């Protein structure tokens with residue numbers, strides 16, 4: 001989509017390969033941004049106020065000039081395929097990629113056949129990375145229900161980013177609520193922990209939150225979603241020779257938050273900018289400073305040296321929300337970061353930081 005949007009590569013033959021034709025609404029993306037970007041036309045809802053409910057702190061945070069935006073997976077897939085199918089220089093192949101190679105020649109293997117190209121942009125994670133010392137691998141796992149109520153049950157002008165009023169017995173756990181309107185919302189139960197739960201346990205978490213916290217006794221479940229996002233400080237390789245990794249496979253999921261959508265867009269835009277400026281798609285390395293912060297936070301969360309509930313409460317209670325969002329976007333300056341870090345419990349973070357350096 002970024003290649004098409006640049007308007008500069010209509011002379012290049014491009015093959016898009018996916019094993020899945022993407023007809024299911026398999027995820028809902030949320031992210032924050034200030035500007036209107038490439039996918040603005042398919043944003044189905046946006047809010048400039050977010051609720052946060054933490055440890056002895058609740059607040060409705062006005063995030064302007066940011067907007068918290070929601071895109072439904074199915075709208076994204078339909079929109080993208082529709083644009084791509086209109087390009088004469090694109091072909092689409094729904095097949096499984098068995099291998100990506102880039103040594104003296106670059107390409108992919110499909111059905112045992114090699115397809116050669118100048119470049120491959122690869123978003124397939126073929127296997128779980130092999131972790132090294134000081135690499136952490138936690139899971140962000142969540143189940144969500146789109147529910148409908150007969151009465152007006154949701155304030156549609158504010159979404160709930162994190163609500164920790166749920167049991168913390170299985171790890172850092174919170175719920176979030178994305179209201180489409182006053183009667184329909186996506187309610188999601190999320191955990192950060194090393195192991196997945198049984199499906200029934202997510203259902204129980206959702207049921208308890210909806211009845212005990214949202215105080216909704218009667219509702220219909222319209223849709224369900226389940227997802228797992230790796231939270232890791234593993235350094236995903238940028239690629240090999242002329243094969244460039246993108247998306248989660250290219251390390252574009254933020255290790256400490258699981259947010260990826262906007263990082264993927266920024267990375268893809270940078271690849272296309274580099275192609276336009278230099279003729280080659282190579283971008284700079286991602287910031288080692290933010291990688292360090294992600295590692296420290298992951299260490300604290302995986303050791304539970306400070307409960308996640310307290311970490312996120314301190315973050316949102318003690319800092320302007322715009323600074324927190326900027327920090328989570330890897331866009332703050334060192335002095336802004338020092339202010340944020342000093343608002344967190346010093347000793348456990350210091351210990352985790354030192355541990356990360358040795």
Ligand SMILES: Cc1cc2nc3c(=O)[nH]c(=O)nc-3n(C[C@H](O)[C@H](O)[C@H](O)COP(=O)(O)OP(=O)(O)OC[C@H]3O[C@@H](n4cnc5c(N)ncnc54)[C@H](O)[C@@H]3O)c2cc1C
Pocket residue numbers: 017018019020026027028029030031095096097098123124125225226227228229246247248249258259260261262264
């Ligand atoms: C349910 C869910 C909700 C999420 N919500 C958010 C959110 O709110 N905000 C946010 O920032 N991030 C979110 N994420 C994280 C992240 O944004 C998504 O995972 C995002 O889809 C990652 O993009 P990607 O291109 O790396 O991978 P994918 O979107 O998974 O795309 C990879 C593609 O590769 C195809 N594929 C895989 N293997 C092969 C193969 N061997 N051959 C051919 N094709 C193959 C797949 O079919 C798929 O289409 C969410 C993730 C999930 C799972």
